[in-house]
Amino acid sequence: MPHFPAFINLEGKKVVVVGGGVVAERKIEKLLPFKPSIKVISPAFTAGIEKLRREGRVSIVKRKFMLPDIRDAFMVIVAVDNIKLQKRIYEYCKKRRILCNAVDSPDFCTFIFPALVIRGDIVIGISTSGKVPALSRSLREYVQKALPENLEQVKEKLETMRRNIPKGEERQRLMVKLSRRFLNL
Ligand SMILES: C[C@@]1(CC(=O)O)C2=NC(=C\c3[nH]c(c(CCC(=O)O)c3CC(=O)O)Cc3[nH]c(c(CC(=O)O)c3CCC(=O)O)/C=C3\N/C(=C\2)[C@@H](CCC(=O)O)[C@]3(C)CC(=O)O)/[C@H]1CCC(=O)O
Ligand SMILES: NC(=O)c1ccc[n+]([C@@H]2O[C@H](COP(=O)([O-])OP(=O)(O)OC[C@H]3O[C@@H](n4cnc5c(N)ncnc54)[C@H](O)[C@@H]3O)[C@@H](O)[C@H]2O)c1
Numbered sequence: 001m002p003h004f005p006a007f008i009n010l011e012g013k014k015v016v017v018v019g020g021g022v023v024a025e026r027k028i029e030k031l032l033p034f035k036p037s038i039k040v041i042s043p044a045f046t047a048g049i050e051k052l053r054r055e056g057r058v059s060i061v062k063r064k065f066m067l068p069d070i071r072d073a074f075m076v077i078v079a080v081d082n083i084k085l086q087k088r089i090y091e092y093c094k095k096r097r098i099l100c101n102a103v104d105s106p107d108f109c110t111f112i113f114p115a116l117v118i119r120g121d122i123v124i125g126i127s128t129s130g131k132v133p134a135l136s137r138s139l140r141e142y143v144q145k146a147l148p149e150n151l152e153q154v155k156e157k158l159e160t161m162r163r164n165i166p167k168g169e170e171r172q173r174l175m176v177k178l179s180r181r182f183l184n185l
Helices: 022-034 047-054 083-096 132-146 151-164 169-182
Strands: 014-018 037-041 059-061 075-078 098-100 116-120 121-124
Touching: 014 022, 022 047, 022 075, 075 083, 083 098, 083 169, 098 132, 116 132, 116 151, 121 132, 121 151, 151 169
Parallel strands: 014 037, 014 075, 037 059, 075 098
Antiparallel strands: 116 121
């Protein structure tokens, strides 16, 4: 079944990452531009995660995970090669309505990571609803190639224009017309 893409404001939200390996590091890098408060719990960490800690961009707890670690989390990422633990965390999160992503098991995810293209405020997320992640990656590369270079500047211009015109039908028509013209549609 296809998944609904929701765009969430993560600023300041508490995100707990369980596991400190290469996949955890990749997910953390993915989340950082959205400014959450990230805590990583693991007995061992990659050099990359250690560096992020030194830079003050994540906090770390050096031990095995315990359930109270995620009691007040907004979002949990489980990047551990342990299906039993993934299931236990997923079930806990489901009960408490905490968003949960298990990197190894679409069945234990309440949300999944998309392949991302970010140009300032413009965010394009691509997913195969968990079926073929490598295809999401190649679609991301395809979209990156196809996007116009000046996308951010045009967005800035349109945003200023939109802010300075009163709400209403005239503004709606103009915004649709200019956005379509920019992409030669
Ligand atoms: C898009 C992207 C975003 C990101 O990671 O942030 C992402 N995976 C990416 C790449 C990638 N992942 C894998 C390969 C190797 C090829 C292969 O195995 O097929 C490659 C290709 C590569 O590395 O180039 C392995 C893999 N991935 C998952 C499993 C478990 C399983 O399927 O059961 C296994 C097997 C592990 C194993 O065998 O041990 C699961 C998930 N991976 C997802 C996201 C979610 C579904 C996304 C969707 O709906 O399409 C989901 C469900 C959960 C999640 O992670 O949220 C990122 C591309 C980013 C980019 O380049 O822009
Ligand atoms: N979703 C994806 O895109 C994707 C891609 C490739 C692999 N994977 C899967 O992601 C998982 C993690 O891969 P990896 O390469 O990072 O593995 P890894 O073995 O390098 O990392 C696992 C980490 O979990 C930590 N850990 C182990 N038990 C723990 C516990 N009880 N509490 C807290 N931390 C604990 C380890 O110390 C280690 O840091 C694997 O299961 C792999 O199959 C997912």
